[in-house]
Amino acid sequence: MAEVAELVGVSVIRGSAELLADIDWQINESDRWVVIGPNGAGKTTLLQVLGAHLHPTGGMVDLLGEILGATDVFELRPRIGMTSAALADKVPRGEKVTDVVVSASYAVLGRWREEYEELDHERARELLDQVGVAHLAERTFSTLSEGERKRVLVARALMSDPELLLLDEPAAGLDLAGRESLVGTLSRLALDTRAPAQVLVTHHVEEIPLGITHALLLRGGRIVASGPLRETLTDANMSETFGLPLALTESDGRWAARAVPNGSARFTRRTAAR
Numbered sequence: 001m002a003e004v005a006e007l008v009g010v011s012v013i014r015g016s017a018e019l020l021a022d023i024d025w026q027i028n029e030s031d032r033w034v035v036i037g038p039n040g041a042g043k044t045t046l047l048q049v050l051g052a053h054l055h056p057t058g059g060m061v062d063l064l065g066e067i068l069g070a071t072d073v074f075e076l077r078p079r080i081g082m083t084s085a086a087l088a089d090k091v092p093r094g095e096k097v098t099d100v101v102v103s104a105s106y107a108v109l110g111r112w113r114e115e116y117e118e119l120d121h122e123r124a125r126e127l128l129d130q131v132g133v134a135h136l137a138e139r140t141f142s143t144l145s146e147g148e149r150k151r152v153l154v155a156r157a158l159m160s161d162p163e164l165l166l167l168d169e170p171a172a173g174l175d176l177a178g179r180e181s182l183v184g185t186l187s188r189l190a191l192d193t194r195a196p197a198q199v200l201v202t203h204h205v206e207e208i209p210l211g212i213t214h215a216l217l218l219r220g221g222r223i224v225a226s227g228p229l230r231e232t233l234t235d236a237n238m239s240e241t242f243g244l245p246l247a248l249t250e251s252d253g254r255w256a257a258r259a260v261p262n263g264s265a266r267f268t269r270r271t272a273a274r
């Protein structure tokens with residue numbers, strides 16, 4: 001099984017704040033990971049490291065066979081597809097949807113003087129079709145709804161045929177119908193054996209698409225648990241991650257979580273016993 005990324009003892013420190021500590025993680029070609037954790041857990045920081053946008057303070061990061069710090073990140077980044085709210089904010093006003101997608105071939109945002117081949121445009125249209133927004137290709141990105149923008153950014157992330165796909169809270173801010181529809185699209189992507197290795201960040205187990213194989217739970221910059229999805233996504237691990245007694249249920253591959261009423265005494269006993 002080919003390895004896509006390996007992190008050994010990774011830490012990120014800013015001033016006196018430890019954003020990430022002791023992160024050991026291996027991602028293989030066929031893996032589809034979900035990273036779950038509360039606000040401020042370090043999820044986005046971890047994704048920034050995986051996207052070669054942030055160099056860690058300590059430890060070793062091997063991305064697609066290249067060691068961060070000893071490789072040209074500008075050659076590495078196009079091999080990694082990424083979506084995030086920060087990226088959406090950087091799309092220039094007035095940018096056409098099809099150009100938001102096609103410009104990913106050069107790992108730039110905002111078309112300027114690059115010359116694209118007709119094949120690139122064809123691929124952009126195919127990808128927009130794959131995520132269900134082909135009809136919006138000629139629209140201006142800033143006129144799209146939140147859900148439509150998220151889909152366009154997934155198409156953009158796939159444009160360079162990446163070997164690793166990073167999705168930072170792809171369903172955040174969507175209404176129920178929008179979330180379910182996007183989770184359906186992401187499920188097809190996760191289940192597609194030809195698709196690249198994937199890492200999806202979320203706060204909510206309800207947003208885990210079908211096809212996700214592994215979970216990494218993060219709290220305070222440290223891994224609480226990581227491994228195959230069903231072994232990792234347990235009541236005990238999730239309760240520790242969110243600091244709240246939680247009960248999880250799974251039905252047909254979709255997950256839900258709720259706080260356990262009067263569960264605090266049980267939770268306190270269990271965590272105190274560690």
Ligand SMILES: Nc1ncnc2c1ncn2[C@@H]1O[C@H](COP(=O)(O)OP(=O)(O)OP(=O)(O)O)[C@@H](O)[C@H]1O
Pocket residue numbers: 014015017019037038039040041042043044045046203
């Ligand atoms: N430059 C910085 N200096 C100090 N602290 C920082 C810096 N950048 C981020 N942080 C802190 O690091 C922590 C982790 O941030 P990060 O954005 O990775 O968390 P997250 O899990 O993605 O959070 P959220 O779910 O709220 O998006 C937060 O407490 C944040 O305030």
